Amino acid sequence: MLTFQYNHFSLKTQQSELIRSINNSVKRNLNSNYSFSDSISIESGKQLLQNQKRLASLNEIQGKNIKDLYANNNILDLDTSSLYKLQTSAGTAAIYQVSNTGNVYMPYQDLGLDENFTLPQSDYGDISKISRILSGLAKDQTAFTVRFSGSSAAEIKDTLSKVGIKPGWFEIKSESQSNRFYLTDGGLVYPEYQIQAQTRAFKDTNWLKDELGYSSNSKFIIDGKTYKLDQNGYLNLPDNVDCVMENIKIIK
Structure with a gap:
């Protein structure tokens, strides 16, 4: 009975030592990996800075x-x-x-x-x-x-x-x-020819046609400036006015 208790105690002690040894080994490996990764990170950072300085120095x-x-x-x-x-x-x-x-x-x-x-x-x-x-x-x-x-x-x-x-x-x-x-x-971004085509369309359209629903009181606000139709229903815009849809507000 005494021998059994002694052997049981010894087995538990050995298991504890083994577990402690494994834990210490894992910790050492983790610390070693961390230090290695940290070293790589530092070296990479130095290399990046050197590359940036090299490019900046080129004339x-x-x-x-x-x-x-x-x-x-x-x-x-x-x-x-x-x-x-x-x-x-x-x-x-x-x-x-x-x-x-x-x-x-x-x-x-x-x-x-x-x-x-x-x-x-x-x-x-x-x-x-x-x-x-x-x-x-x-x-x-x-x-x-x-x-x-x-x-x-x-x-x-x-x-x-x-x-x-x-x-x-x-x-x-x-x-x-x-x-x-x-x-x-x-x-x-719009190509030049598209803006030119839109501007021509605004100038060439008879806005007083019944199906369009505009009147002589309609307002065309382009780049913050207001324009109105002439008596024939056309929009006489100066040559330097470009009709970009995002910059136009129309009040019928």
Whole structure:
């Protein structure tokens, strides 16, 4: 009986020691993994900072000057013989190049940035969005690719504002072509020919036709200024007035 009690006690003691040993081993592994991950995080952070500093220090590459990617009087002139710099939301100086066809992109390989070159994750999104929107406007006078690119109107407006483009008429020039658009306050982009067609329609319509329901007292408020129909029912608008639907209010 005494022997049994002793063996039982010894077995319980051994189990307790084993459990304690396992717990200590797990703790050591956890601490070791945490330290290793923390070390990787620190090294990655240092590498990101070095990459950002490297890009910020560039002023010229292979004889090409690096200019600010910024519009002048709402005209963005993209020259294939130059490189362009634009700061991302994370503060990185992204470098862009323009192809003969108006494609705007960051030439990682030409900049000597190999596959191990890393930037903050948000930078890649910013760089891609700028490339997609500016390339679409430079190559496509219809603005179709930009309006249906997956970016919201607010995102498009914010992206264009980063390169100095404000609501109203703006122009994207490249060696292949020059495209003119209208940017609304809400961020919608319309091609020039669409606004011209809308303006002609407003001018050429006889608004006093019975089926339209307008009268000589009707008011057309365009860009905050009020216009009225003439005695023949037509809207005589000055040449500098553009009929953008978002900027028009009609009171019958």
